[in-house]
Amino acid sequence: MTEPLLSVRDLVVEFPTRRGVLRALDGVSFDIAPGEVLGMVGESGAGKSITGAAIIGLIEPPGRIVSGEVRLAGERIDNLPPEAMRRIRGKRIGMVFQDPLTSLNPLYTVARQLVETIRAHLDMSEKEARAHAVGLLDRVGIPAAARRIDDYPHHFSGGMRQRVVIALALAAEPELVIADEPTTALDVSVQSQIIDVLKEICAERGAAVMLITHDMGVIAETADRVAVLYAGRMAEIGPVSDVILKARHPYTSGLMASIPTLVQNTDRLVQIPGTMPRLNAIPSGCAFNLRCEHAFDKCMTDRPPLLDVAPRHAAACWLVEEETQNDG
Amino acid sequence: MTDSFLKVEGLTRHFDVSKPWLNRVIEREEKSFLTATDAVSFEIRKGETFALVGESGSGKSTIAKMIVGLLAPSGGTIEIAGHRIGPDHPEAIRAVRQRMQMIFQDPFASLNPRWRVGDIIAEPMRTFGLLSGSDVTKEVARLLEVVGLSASDQGKFPHEFSGGQRQRIAIARALSSKPEFIVCDEPTSALDVSVQAQILNLMRDLQDEFGLTYLLISHDLSVVRHMANRIGVLYLGRLVEVADSKRLFTEPQHPYTRMLLDAVPDLALSGRRRKPVTGEIPNPINPPSGCAFHPRCPIAVDRCKVEIPAQRATPTGTAACHLVDDVEKVSAG
Amino acid sequence: MSETKTPGRLYRMWDSDIAYSFRKSPLAIVSGIVALVIVLAAVFAPWIAPTNPYDPSSLNLMDGFSRPMEPNAFTGNTFLLGADNQGRDVLSTILYGARISLFVGFSAVLFAMILGITAGLLAGYRGGWVDALLMRIADVQLSFPSILIALLIFGVARGFIPPSQRETMAIWVLIIAIGLSDWVQFARVVRGATMVEKGKEYVQAARVIGVHPVRILLRHILPNVMGPVLVIGTIGLALAIIAEATLSFLGVGVPPTQPSLGTLIRIGQQYLFSGEWWILLFPAMTLLALALAVNLLGDWLRDALNPRLR
Numbered sequence: 001m002t003e004p005l006l007s008v009r010d011l012v013v014e015f016p017t018r019r020g021v022l023r024a025l026d027g028v029s030f031d032i033a034p035g036e037v038l039g040m041v042g043e044s045g046a047g048k049s050i051t052g053a054a055i056i057g058l059i060e061p062p063g064r065i066v067s068g069e070v071r072l073a074g075e076r077i078d079n080l081p082p083e084a085m086r087r088i089r090g091k092r093i094g095m096v097f098q099d100p101l102t103s104l105n106p107l108y109t110v111a112r113q114l115v116e117t118i119r120a121h122l123d124m125s126e127k128e129a130r131a132h133a134v135g136l137l138d139r140v141g142i143p144a145a146a147r148r149i150d151d152y153p154h155h156f157s158g159g160m161r162q163r164v165v166i167a168l169a170l171a172a173e174p175e176l177v178i179a180d181e182p183t184t185a186l187d188v189s190v191q192s193q194i195i196d197v198l199k200e201i202c203a204e205r206g207a208a209v210m211l212i213t214h215d216m217g218v219i220a221e222t223a224d225r226v227a228v229l230y231a232g233r234m235a236e237i238g239p240v241s242d243v244i245l246k247a248r249h250p251y252t253s254g255l256m257a258s259i260p261t262l263v264q265n266t267d268r269l270v271q272i273p274g275t276m277p278r279l280n281a282i283p284s285g286c287a288f289n290l291r292c293e294h295a296f297d298k299c300m301t302d303r304p305p306l307l308d309v310a311p312r313h314a315a316a317c318w319l320v321e322e323e324t325q326n327d328g
Numbered sequence: 329m330t331d332s333f334l335k336v337e338g339l340t341r342h343f344d345v346s347k348p349w350l351n352r353v354i355e356r357e358e359k360s361f362l363t364a365t366d367a368v369s370f371e372i373r374k375g376e377t378f379a380l381v382g383e384s385g386s387g388k389s390t391i392a393k394m395i396v397g398l399l400a401p402s403g404g405t406i407e408i409a410g411h412r413i414g415p416d417h418p419e420a421i422r423a424v425r426q427r428m429q430m431i432f433q434d435p436f437a438s439l440n441p442r443w444r445v446g447d448i449i450a451e452p453m454r455t456f457g458l459l460s461g462s463d464v465t466k467e468v469a470r471l472l473e474v475v476g477l478s479a480s481d482q483g484k485f486p487h488e489f490s491g492g493q494r495q496r497i498a499i500a501r502a503l504s505s506k507p508e509f510i511v512c513d514e515p516t517s518a519l520d521v522s523v524q525a526q527i528l529n530l531m532r533d534l535q536d537e538f539g540l541t542y543l544l545i546s547h548d549l550s551v552v553r554h555m556a557n558r559i560g561v562l563y564l565g566r567l568v569e570v571a572d573s574k575r576l577f578t579e580p581q582h583p584y585t586r587m588l589l590d591a592v593p594d595l596a597l598s599g600r601r602r603k604p605v606t607g608e609i610p611n612p613i614n615p616p617s618g619c620a621f622h623p624r625c626p627i628a629v630d631r632c633k634v635e636i637p638a639q640r641a642t643p644t645g646t647a648a649c650h651l652v653d654d655v656e657k658v659s660a661g
Numbered sequence: 662m663s664e665t666k667t668p669g670r671l672y673r674m675w676d677s678d679i680a681y682s683f684r685k686s687p688l689a690i691v692s693g694i695v696a697l698v699i700v701l702a703a704v705f706a707p708w709i710a711p712t713n714p715y716d717p718s719s720l721n722l723m724d725g726f727s728r729p730m731e732p733n734a735f736t737g738n739t740f741l742l743g744a745d746n747q748g749r750d751v752l753s754t755i756l757y758g759a760r761i762s763l764f765v766g767f768s769a770v771l772f773a774m775i776l777g778i779t780a781g782l783l784a785g786y787r788g789g790w791v792d793a794l795l796m797r798i799a800d801v802q803l804s805f806p807s808i809l810i811a812l813l814i815f816g817v818a819r820g821f822i823p824p825s826q827r828e829t830m831a832i833w834v835l836i837i838a839i840g841l842s843d844w845v846q847f848a849r850v851v852r853g854a855t856m857v858e859k860g861k862e863y864v865q866a867a868r869v870i871g872v873h874p875v876r877i878l879l880r881h882i883l884p885n886v887m888g889p890v891l892v893i894g895t896i897g898l899a900l901a902i903i904a905e906a907t908l909s910f911l912g913v914g915v916p917p918t919q920p921s922l923g924t925l926i927r928i929g930q931q932y933l934f935s936g937e938w939w940i941l942l943f944p945a946m947t948l949l950a951l952a953l954a955v956n957l958l959g960d961w962l963r964d965a966l967n968p969r970l971r
Contacts (some may be wrong), residue, residue: 018681023372038583042522043520043521043522044491044520056370157608157609158384159608160608171437186382187384187547187609188547188549188588188591188592189383189587189588189591189608189609190608191591192591192593214520214521215590215593216521216593216595217593217594217595218593220593220594220595221593221594254522255521255522256595258521258522258524258525259521259525259550259595260525260528260550260551260553260554261550261595261596262549262550262553262577262589263594263596267532268529268532269525269528269529269554270525271522271525271526271529272522272525275490275492275493275523363904393865396869397868397869398865398868398869403820410741422871425869425870425871429869429870430865430866430867430869432862432865432866433862434862436861436862437861438862438863438865438866439863439864440863440881440883440884442884442885443884451867451870451872452870455870455871455872456870498866501866505870
């Protein structure tokens with residue numbers, strides 16, 4: 001097995017507030033192999049954005065990583081000083097954020113922002129960097145890139161801006177790209193274009209992608225594997241087709257069933273009763289136990305770890321244990 | 329036709345987006361106008377859910393606002409329950425106001441953060457003078473239970489609730505004046521998927537129980553398919569297709585509808601080949617000539633660049649396309 | 662689904678973010694105490710002041726220039742903080758003077774607030790020519806220093822009011838003058854906040870059911886724009902107090918028989934270098950303490966109300 005590009009082990013992130021400490025992430029572990037696309041899915045408050053922020057070292061104080069480790073190609077990056085982390089950001093990990101309006105500086109031309117990033121991380125002259133930038137813009141599908149590179153961000157439409165952001169994220173040839181809700185602010189017809197661009201250009205450059213989103217549809221079309229987060233914990237992780245079609249965690253199956261599709265013909269959508277618990281009111285045992293129709297005694301007292309369902313598919317649910325015992 | 333509750337004809341709205349007068353004089357520019365909606369006509373029958381689907385720039389929110397009276401139309405007519413409403417008929421608006429309500433997209437901005445939940449829900453009741461005194465409290469408690477919250481939530485403030493719960497409060501507020509017609513502007517777009525399921529189910533239950541008529545505005549085709557009886561598809565301010573809900577998805581008539589359907593991600597992972605979507609929505613200030621969709625249309629012909637297509641009858645409803653009879657042949661080939 | 666009782670109102674106020682922020686800020690607590698002490702002292706002046714300096718019959722010119730805490734050579738009276746040139750007890754005059762300063766300050770700010778909020782709400786909600794007109798008036802006014810405007814209003818008032826009434830009306834003219842010079846900042850802030858709130862969906866929800874615009878302004882928008890108003894109000898209070906002192910110092914404020922802190926400072930300034938320092942120092946320190954405390958409270962309030970810093 002090749003060594004994973006990104007390795008996260010037992011990551012715990014806490015936010016001290018005056019009403020107590022909130023655990024935004026409670027022991028999350030996963031790997032991303034080089035070149036793979038891992039989707040990170042969850043609803044608001046589940047902790048998916050925090051995971052991305054923790055990896056790249058952008059957790060807003062007073063929030064902080066309490067324990068666990070993050071390794072990039074084997075070396076720890078979670079305990080680096082800010083200066084070292086800054087060098088990694090951009091060069092080895094690129095970020096694509098949700099809102100292209102605020103990710104690009106409105107006062108500088110696209111050329112300037114791209115060239116600046118390229119020259120900060122790669123050893124190139126101004127001319128070389130500019131040529132590299134034009135090539136990048138061309139690759140992400142901006143028509144007449146050589147001319148448009150000198151435009152300001154507001155001259156581009158939403159979809160075009162997001163392409164520029166993708167180009168910016170890949171400018172320094174990172175090994176990993178973290179995309180946090182990259183298509184949420186875009187129209188439906190543009191979303192599929194942007195996702196395709198992201199996937200292709202990362203595949204070309206061998207960059208792995210961590211795709212954070214609440215949109216299962218985007219995951220279904222783009223990701224190789226997907227991790228489902230719930231209340232700061234990982235509920236399920238595995239290949240996309242396995243998790244979507246053969247989910248083993250009741251939350252995942254409930255989630256999939258509640259999404260309206262273009263093919264089903266039901267009168268009522270399946271709904272999971274209740275709401276995700278607030279971070280300061282997570283029940284003991286399994287975080288999902290109050291809403292789960294299959295919950296039994298052990299679920300109320302013991303928190304389930306990720307249990308293997310199949311070689312690369314795991315779910316944090318005591319039912320898995322029950323079933324393997326019954327099978328075995 | 330059968331009892332039509334709402335009838336909209338030739339509804340048009342322009343916005344003046346010209347630069348300030350001084351700039352125009354110095355730069356010698358003409359006034360520029362944005363046509364948000366252009367001659368939109370449709371009908372909603374009593375008790376049905378009619379959906380307007382479109383992306384940004386389609387004008388769907390503008391239409392919703394004109395119907396509830398937040399914006400005045402620049403042209404065309406709106407007729408609600410037989411009353412023609414418009415700026416020249418202020419009494420008609422008053423007569424009709426009590427019969428309609430609106431639910432908004434953003435559950436965080438649609439409730440006044442300084443008001444208690446009980447007062448928020450009671451406002452329509454009080455404004456129309458329907459109830460007073462302790463009857464109000466009782467009715468508010470009842471409405472809270474109807475939408476799945478508890479009566480004791482009356483005294484709380486909106487920030488104490490989650491997004492889904494706030495949307496329930498918004499629904500309770502919409503119900504408090506006992507309307508017949510509710511305009512829902514992207515009611516679940518800002519909510520998580522599992523919460524969306526709860527809210528959509530609630531809306532369906534309420535419709536069955538109270539015989540409500542809904543105008544549902546959304547960009548999400550799957551939601552619309554689940555909720556609506558009939559669907560209207562908007563593109564750059566024009567209605568390009570109207571069809572029965574299920575049939576819109578099995579037999580789409582307009583090329584834009586097909587493109588939208590192709591863009592919906594395939595959650596069944598059936599391996600369906602998605603046709604790549606071309607281009608982006610043009611700038612509404614300078615729309616393309618003729619049919620607004622022709623630059624992106626796979627089957628556009630010369631006529632499409634010149635002539636705005638009229639609504640033609642199709643087996644499923646109507647569609648505004650010159651090639652609507654040939655569309656099936658062309659796409660099959 | 663909630664079984665816990667909603668805690669009582671007083672507890673909720675104590676536990677709220679604002680109260681917590683106050684308790685955590687030593688500067689806010691100290692300023693609050695100082696301001697409170699001065700305000701209470703001023704309010705209860707008639708009861709706690711040793712003498713009534715505004716009663717000419719109680720004054721004895723021979724008391725004049727008495728040093729603090731030393732018995733007067735002629736009359737044998739001892740004044741804690743000394744006596745001014747007319748024999749007024751400085752301590753009593755500070756207490757009564759603070760009373761006037763605070764009264765004028767509060768009233769002027771209140772007047773400015775009402776005027777400014779009304780103008781801001783109208784301009785922000787109606788837009789168009791109403792907005793343009795009000796904002797141009799505001800712009801014109803801003804190009805003059807506020808003290809000059811106050812002086813101007815004073816001069817105009819002097820022309821209207823018959824001499825016999827001038828003394829009694831002086832305080833009201835003062836309040837109006839300071840208030841009129843100050844309304845613009847409230848109007849600006851409220852206008853901006855109104856324009857933001859106007860676009861929000863809860864306002865649209867009210868318009869859909871046909872709520873009258875005035876009701877929308879007062880019951881929906883106003884409560885949501887008050888935050889920054891309060892911050893400006895506290896700082897405006899400090900400025901109004903200083904403005905009153907300035908005007909009294911310049912001789913156009915309160916009548917000389919009812920000296921405020923500013924008047925005392927004017928009197929004291931004349932005698933500072935001839936050795937009677939107490940006439941200037943104590944009123945000036947009081948004014949400083951009051952204005953500073955109010956200013957610091959305003960600073961704390963602004964930070965406490967800033968959602969990003971919470």
